Every structure is written in structure tokens, then in C-alpha cells.
Amino acid sequence: MTDLAFGDRHSRAVLGLGLNAEPKIVRIYAGKLAGSISRQHLLVCLINLIARLHGSVKAIQLQAEDHLVVALPHIRGKILAFEAMASLAVWVNGGRIPVCPLGDVADIVIDISAGHQHDADLYAWGSGWKSWVGSTPASFVRVEDRRDCLGPYFAAALVAGELFKRSKGLIKGRFAENEAHSLWSGASGDWDLLPDGPRVDGGSIPDCYLIGAGAVGQGVVNVLGASNLARAYAVTVDHDHHDKEGTNLNRCFLAGVGDIDKPKVDVVRRYREISGLAGFEFHGTLNDYLVAEKADLAQRLLEKEQRDVYELVISAVDINQSRQDIQGLRPRIVVGGSTDGLRAQSVWYGLDEKAECLGCWNQPDNSKARAMAVEAELRAMTEDQQRQRLVGNVNDLDAALAFLNDPEPRCGRLGEADIRAFASSVSPEFSVSFVSMASAVMTAARVLTLGLSGEQTKLRRSKSIFHFRSLKCDDATTALRQACPHCG
Numbered sequence: 220m221t222d223l224a225f226g227d228r229h230s231r232a233v234l235g236l237g238l239n240a241e242p243k244i245v246r247i248y249a250g251k252l253a254g255s256i257s258r259q260h261l262l263v264c265l266i267n268l269i270a271r272l273h274g275s276v277k278a279i280q281l282q283a284e285d286h287l288v289v290a291l292p293h294i295r296g297k298i299l300a301f302e303a304m305a306s307l308a309v310w311v312n313g314g315r316i317p318v319c320p321l322g323d324v325a326d327i328v329i330d331i332s333a334g335h336q337h338d339a340d341l342y343a344w345g346s347g348w349k350s351w352v353g354s355t356p357a358s359f360v361r362v363e364d365r366r367d368c369l370g371p372y373f374a375a376a377l378v379a380g381e382l383f384k385r386s387k388g389l390i391k392g393r394f395a396e397n398e399a400h401s402l403w404s405g406a407s408g409d410w411d412l413l414p415d416g417p418r419v420d421g422g423s424i425p426d427c428y429l430i431g432a433g434a435v436g437q438g439v440v441n442v443l444g445a446s447n448l449a450r451a452y453a454v455t456v457d458h459d460h461h462d463k464e465g466t467n468l469n470r471c472f473l474a475g476v477g478d479i480d481k482p483k484v485d486v487v488r489r490y491r492e493i494s495g496l497a498g499f500e501f502h503g504t505l506n507d508y509l510v511a512e513k514a515d516l517a518q519r520l521l522e523k524e525q526r527d528v529y530e531l532v533i534s535a536v537d538i539n540q541s542r543q544d545i546q547g548l549r550p551r552i553v554v555g556g557s558t559d560g561l562r563a564q565s566v567w568y569g570l571d572e573k574a575e576c577l578g579c580w581n582q583p584d585n586s587k588a589r590a591m592a593v594e595a596e597l598r599a600m601t602e603d604q605q606r607q608r609l610v611g612n613v614n615d616l617d618a619a620l621a622f623l624n625d626p627e628p629r630c631g632r633l634g635e636a637d638i639r640a641f642a643s644s645v646s647p648e649f650s651v652s653f654v655s656m657a658s659a660v661m662t663a664a665r666v667l668t669l670g671l672s673g674e675q676t677k678l679r680r681s682k683s684i685f686h687f688r689s690l691k692c693d694d695a696t697t698a699l700r701q702a703c704p705h706c707g
């Protein structure tokens with residue numbers, strides 16, 4: 220491989236979009252940013268998302284004035300907006316998708332400024348808990364008095380989604396026309412009719428455990444850190460590294476090219492230090508964590524852990540066995556964030572005794588059965604087909620082919636290990652920055668709702684699913700599974 224495979228995961232097939240992306244030059248008008256914390260959040264999140272859309276975005280032309288005072292993913296300090304965004308892009312992608320001054324031509328124009336002066340393809344706005352994206356300028360009054368990042372971050376995800384849909388081509392679904400969404404109520408519709416939530420800035424949330432520091436996990440930490448909370452403490456547990464090929468970096472929002480091959484929890488720690496969020500990181504599995512010595516962990520949590528008490532756990536894992544392990548801790552409340560193609564999801568578990576727990580419907584995958592099916596499929600192929608399928612994926616191609624084509628394969632034979640490793644490696648699925656960020660914002664919004672309003676917690680259904688294809692959001696409560704070992 221001559222270069223890193225940054226765009227690998229979002230270049231895979233996904234329902235509703237074309238397979239081949241057309242790279243776009245994107246122009247963003249951000250306007251004067253002093254005094255508008257909302258638009259600063261929107262800009263920072265938007266650049267962080269689209270500077271990761273390798274193959275769909277070629278370059279970003281930016282017009283932005285004034286200094287930024289909001290939390291940035293990569294550096295601390297009050298920095299001129301253009302310089303801050305140019306350095307963010309270099310940090311994210313090593314110069315592959317640069318942020319540059321306005322040029323002559325652009326394929327897609329985005330206006331997030333407060334005025335209507337630019338003829339743009341897309342307009343966006345976010346404030347408080349509300350987000351909006353449109354193909355014509357906003358018709359509602361935009362008030363710049365909020366400091367929260369929830370609405371602006373979700374708006375950034377909506378814009379990035381529209382950009383991606385335009386670069387790939389839409390086969391099924393629709394483009395945004397005038398779409399507002401409230402993270403407070405979970406409803407979509409007309410901006411003026413959607414309810415907004417309380418001020419988050421200066422608020423507090425319960426101590427929480429974040430299991431999984433991949434895309435959704437890093438997004439949750441990003442949102443909590445940028446929310447300027449008065450009181451919050453996040454314990455992050457993850458055993459993984461950012462992969463050597465760079466495929467994680469299309470959606471790991473707190474990581475740049477310098478973080479390749481380094482532990483995911485390290486970037487969480489760095490961002491906590493930049494943003495002032497309190498917490499503790501553990502590099503290892505949840506099971507390692509439970510038995511480890513943790514000298515630097517907050518004393519109140521150490522005491523609760525000795526009594527096996529876990530009040531609030533955020534599940535940002537993508538393997539069902541890990542979800543079973545989390546539910547096995549019997550936490551009082553779990554908030555789960557996940558993605559599936561172009562759908563972002565967040566769920567809370569443990570608030571409604573008739574509703575599902577995290578373990579109910581997330582049964583462990585039968586990886587052995589799946590590996591056996593892959594091996595059977597290989598054996599049914601001609602040798603030419605086998606060669607095509609395996610080349611580049613096994614260490615010793617000839618030995619692997621000989622093992623496959625031996626009518627009586629013996630255990631321990633040369634090539635067996637190669638085939639078994641190939642058959643059990645699960646082909647990774649489509650994933651992309653804006654869906655992971657949407658799930659992270661929806662998940663953080665549920666965590667913040669828990670901390671800020673018991674009443675709203677009772678009103679909301681357990682689960683929200685946002686569909687980027689149709690720009691619809693479904694709220695639902697799923698019943699528990701009678702045979703569930705945790706709650707049945």
C-alpha cells in the first residue's frame with residue numbers, strides 16, 4: 220500500500236447512495252464569528268467532519284473572520300478562525316484535504332454566516348438543542364445567545380451528510396430542503412415549532428463510564444468537552460489502537476494522522492486536557508478494568524466499584540459480546556450510541572422496566588458459524604476464484620490454496636492457519652464521519668437530559684433513530700425479550 224486508506228470505510232457500498240464518489244471543492248462562508256459561540260461550534264465540527272471525507276471532498280475554501288474561543292479537537296487557545304481551521308485540517312488528514320482561502324471555482328457552496336448575502340447550495344444553523352439545514356436561506360429569526368454545542372454539532376452532521384449524498388449520488392432518499400430537528404424532544408419539523416432544551420453550559424451530569432473510544436465514543440467526549448459543563452467526570456475504557464492503515468481516522472474525531480497506531484484512550488485524555496473535562500482513561504478491556512488497580516480514579520467511584528455499583532454507563536462499543544459484558548455489570552442506566560449505514564441511533568436502557576436492556580436484542584454473533592460458512596464458500600469456488608479472493612489477504616497463497624483443495628485436509632497442515640484467519644476476519648462495514656457524530660450528539664443529548672431534567676427523561680421514548688437518507692427521525696420504545704438472561 221503506497222498511501223493510507225483513509226476513505227476505505229465510507230467508500231464501501233451503502234443502501235441508497237451510488238458507489239463512486241465525485242470529489243468536490245467545497246466553499247464555506249462562515250462570516251464574522253466574534254460573539255457567536257453557536258456558529259463557532261458549527262464551523263469547528265463541520266471542518267472536523269468534512270476534512271475526513273476522503274474521496275468526496277477535494278478541498279475546502281473558507282471565509283471566516285475573528286478568533287475562535289470554543290474548544291478545538293487538536294489545540295488549545297484563542298486562535299484566528301481561518302488559521303485554526305487550516306491547522307485542524309492538516310492535523311486530521313496530513314494535507315490531503317486542505318483548508319484554503321476562497322478561489323475562483325467551487326462545486327458546493329455552504330453558508331453558515333448570519334446573513335443571507337451568499338448564493339449557496341446549502342445553509343445551516345444550530346443553537347441550543349436545535350439544528351437546521353436548508354437549500355434556501357432560513358426563514359426563521361436566528362438568535363445568537365446560546366453557548367451550547369449540541370444543536371450546532373448536529374447541524375454540522377446534517378450539512379456533511381448532504382455533501383456526501385451529493386458527491387455519491389442519491390439513488391433512494393431525498394436531499395434537504397428545510398429541515399429542523401430538536402435533540403430535546405427528538406422531533407423534526409418547523410424550526411419555530413420545535414421545543415428547545417435548557418442551557419447546558421455550566422450544567423452538570425452524573426459521573427459516567429464510557430465503554431469504547433472509537434468513533435461514537437470520541438464524539439461523545441468531544442460533545443461533553445465542548446459543552447463547558449460545571450461538573451462532569453468520564454471514565455473511558457478501550458483496549459484498541461487507531462489502525463495502521465488509517466481507516467479509523469475517517470470518523471475518530473479526536474484523532475489526527477499523528478495518532479495512527481496509538482491507543483484510542485490517549486486522544487480522549489488529550490482532548491479532556493484541552494477542553495477541561497474531568498475524567499480517567501484505562502487502556503484495556505472492560506474485564507481488565509474491573510480487576511485493575513486504579514490509583515488515579517476518583518475516590519467516590521473507587522468506593523462504588525467496591526460495592527459493584529455502576530450508575531451510568533455509555534455504551535459506544537460495536538460488538539454484541541461487549542454489550543453483553545456492559546449489561547452484565549448491571550448498571551442502573553445505560554445510554555447506547557451506535558450506527559448502521561446511514562442511520563444514527565441512541566437509546567437509554569434501565570429507565571423503563573418493560574423496555575429492552577442493552578443485552579436483550581444484542582445477542583453475541585456466532586463468529587464460529589460465520590467463519591465455517593466463509594470457508595465452505597471458498598471450498599465451493601474454482602481455484603482461479605479462490606486465488607482472486609485470497610491474493611493479498613493471506614501470507615502464503617500457494618499453501619492456502621493447497622489446503623483448500625486437499626480432499627482430506629489434515630489439521631495443522633501448512634495453509635490452514637491462513638485460511639482460518641481469513642475466514643474469521645469479519646469484513647468491515649460502511650461507516651462515515653457524520654453518522655457517527657450524529658449518534659454521538661444524540662447519545663450525549665440523552666446523557667445531558669438525564670443530568671438536567673427528570674421530567675423530560677420521563678417524556679422521551681427510549682430510542683431515537685435518525686435516517687440521513689430520508690432526514691427523518693423515529694422515536695420508539697422496544698419491549699424487553701422474555702428470554703433475556705439479564706432481565707427476562
Ligand SMILES: [Zn+2]
Nearest residue numbers: 576579703706
Ligand atoms: Zn434484557
